[in-house]
Amino acid sequence: xxxxxxxxxxxxxxxxxxxxxxxxxxxxxxxxxxxxxxxxxxxxxxxxxxxxxxxxxxxxxxxxxxxxxxxxxxxxxxxxxxxxxxxxxxxxxxxxxxxxxxxxxxxxxxxxxxxxxxxxxxxxxxxxxxxxxxxxxxxxxxxxxxxxxxxxxxxxxxxxxxxxxxxxxxxxxxxxxxxxxxxxxxxxxxxxxxxxxxxxxxxxxxxxxxxxxxxxxxxxxxxxxxxxxxxxx
Amino acid sequence: xxxxxxxxxxxxxxxxxxxxxxxxxxxxxxxxxxxxxxxxxxxxxxxxxxxxxxxxxxxxxxxxxxxxxxxxxxxxxxxxxxxxxxxxxxxxxxxxxxxxxxxxxxxxxxxxxxxxxxxxxxxxxxxxxxxxxxxxxxxxxxxxxxxxxxxxxxxxxxxxxxxxxxxxxxxxxxxxxxxxxxxxxxxxxxxxxxxxxxxxxxxxxxxxxxxxxxxxxxxxxxxxxxxxxxxxxxxxx
Numbered sequence: 001x002x003x004x005x006x007x008x009x010x011x012x013x014x015x016x017x018x019x020x021x022x023x024x025x026x027x028x029x030x031x032x033x034x035x036x037x038x039x040x041x042x043x044x045x046x047x048x049x050x051x052x053x054x055x056x057x058x059x060x061x062x063x064x065x066x067x068x069x070x071x072x073x074x075x076x077x078x079x080x081x082x083x084x085x086x087x088x089x090x091x092x093x094x095x096x097x098x099x100x101x102x103x104x105x106x107x108x109x110x111x112x113x114x115x116x117x118x119x120x121x122x123x124x125x126x127x128x129x130x131x132x133x134x135x136x137x138x139x140x141x142x143x144x145x146x147x148x149x150x151x152x153x154x155x156x157x158x159x160x161x162x163x164x165x166x167x168x169x170x171x172x173x174x175x176x177x178x179x180x181x182x183x184x185x186x187x188x189x190x191x192x193x194x195x196x197x198x199x200x201x202x203x204x205x206x207x208x209x210x211x212x213x214x215x216x217x218x219x220x221x222x223x224x225x226x227x228x229x230x231x232x233x
Numbered sequence: 234x235x236x237x238x239x240x241x242x243x244x245x246x247x248x249x250x251x252x253x254x255x256x257x258x259x260x261x262x263x264x265x266x267x268x269x270x271x272x273x274x275x276x277x278x279x280x281x282x283x284x285x286x287x288x289x290x291x292x293x294x295x296x297x298x299x300x301x302x303x304x305x306x307x308x309x310x311x312x313x314x315x316x317x318x319x320x321x322x323x324x325x326x327x328x329x330x331x332x333x334x335x336x337x338x339x340x341x342x343x344x345x346x347x348x349x350x351x352x353x354x355x356x357x358x359x360x361x362x363x364x365x366x367x368x369x370x371x372x373x374x375x376x377x378x379x380x381x382x383x384x385x386x387x388x389x390x391x392x393x394x395x396x397x398x399x400x401x402x403x404x405x406x407x408x409x410x411x412x413x414x415x416x417x418x419x420x421x422x423x424x425x426x427x428x429x430x431x432x433x434x435x436x437x438x439x440x441x442x443x444x445x446x447x448x449x450x451x452x453x454x455x456x457x458x459x460x461x462x463x464x465x466x467x468x469x470x
Contacts, residue, residue: 098251099251201439
């Protein structure tokens with residue numbers, strides 16, 4: 001698991017600017033979506049082309065978050081990269097710079113039905129969850145996106161970002177969500193990156209400039225509080 | 234490969250493994266390349282501003298050199314400017330609500346269209362042939378943030394050279410989105426700055442590994458000339 005370090009001076013700066021340490025101080029279940037980015041075999045499985053070993057370690061946290069989100073009346077959304085053969089055309093700058101071997105591997109692996117396409121089997125995907133395809137790093141590009149339409153139609157204004165990898169698809173999705181005016185949080189111990197340094201660089205910058213960063217336990221506690229309030233009403 | 238001191242050896246190794254080369258962009262065709270200069274506004278460059286980014290002063294010379302090179306090759310120079318309008322306070326409430334009242338009023342006043350932070354900094358060599366684009370989000374490509382895609386379409390631009398401030402926020406967000414919209418992106422490392430040196434470094438490495446090629450100002454002119462040289466050779470043959 002990554003050793004997460006949010007620098008104290010960043011916390012001080014956020015407090016000065018926002019008057020508080022965390023931008024997201026409460027969660028309202030029905031307005032909240034948990035986004036799980038790219039937890040597919042291609043990134044999670046041993047020996048897969050873009051394997052990120054820490055991705056296997058965050059599986060229990062993602063399952064806890066998914067459970068708490070559902071119980072609070074929120075929406076769990078599995079974001080799944082689709083890169084069919086046509087992706088070489090609509091995203092040519094990306095593929096053209098790869099070696100032909102790597103580019104073929106990516107298309108084969110993440111085409112629907114491909115060897116790395118499926119969601120990692122230890123993740124607790126339920127019938128009531130949504131699975132939404134994406135074709136770039138960010139799930140919000142090109143815009144307007146299917147993801148945004150689903151969020152808006154459900155009245156969701158808050159997104160919790162988890163998955164792999166922290167600094168690439170998760171951060172791009174989270175940055176774009178924030179600029180589309182969703183209250184956005186990256187969950188520190190439910191994202192995985194190639195190493196601690198990249199992971200922490202993203203979390204620190206995201207916390208400082210884009211949105212909030214909290215841990216799985218903190219987020220589950222916020223969701224539980226919402227469940228208690230809802231039950232009392 | 235030029236010696237770009239902020240690139241980590243493991244980033245170079247990763248790029249080499251994935252793409253088979255350390256530098257993907259070997260030439261720039263001036264007909265389809267534009268220079269994007271991000272947010273070199275008084276709001277960030279005036280020492281009296283609360284958002285002053287001292288390191289931004291150090292990249293002025295390089296940015297002006299890039300702009301001159303682009304003009305010399307007849308390629309567009311585009312200056313991006315952050316702007317805050319009344320409707321943005323509402324449409325981007327998640328960002329503005331986080332600010333204390335004091336910070337919000339300050340930002341709103343200074344970055345308004347007639348605010349004294351909105352203008353490009355005096356040191357920037359802006360010419361009448363250049364284009365200015367206002368944006369209402371960190372990324373110029375965020376939906377409805379600006380008319381940049383339309384402008385680039387008019388120029389026939391497919392390749393962007395990006396510089397400005399701050400590396401890890403507006404520059405990186407713009408670069409990420411541009412790359413996902415299928416623009417080829419080249420970042421001029423020594424013409425970008427952040428108030429936090431470590432954040433600049435992490436951001437450059439992240440962009441280099443996944444989103445853009447990274448080079449130095451001195452190399453851009455050569456890359457712009459390369460394409461012409463090839464054309465010339467081709468027509469001579």
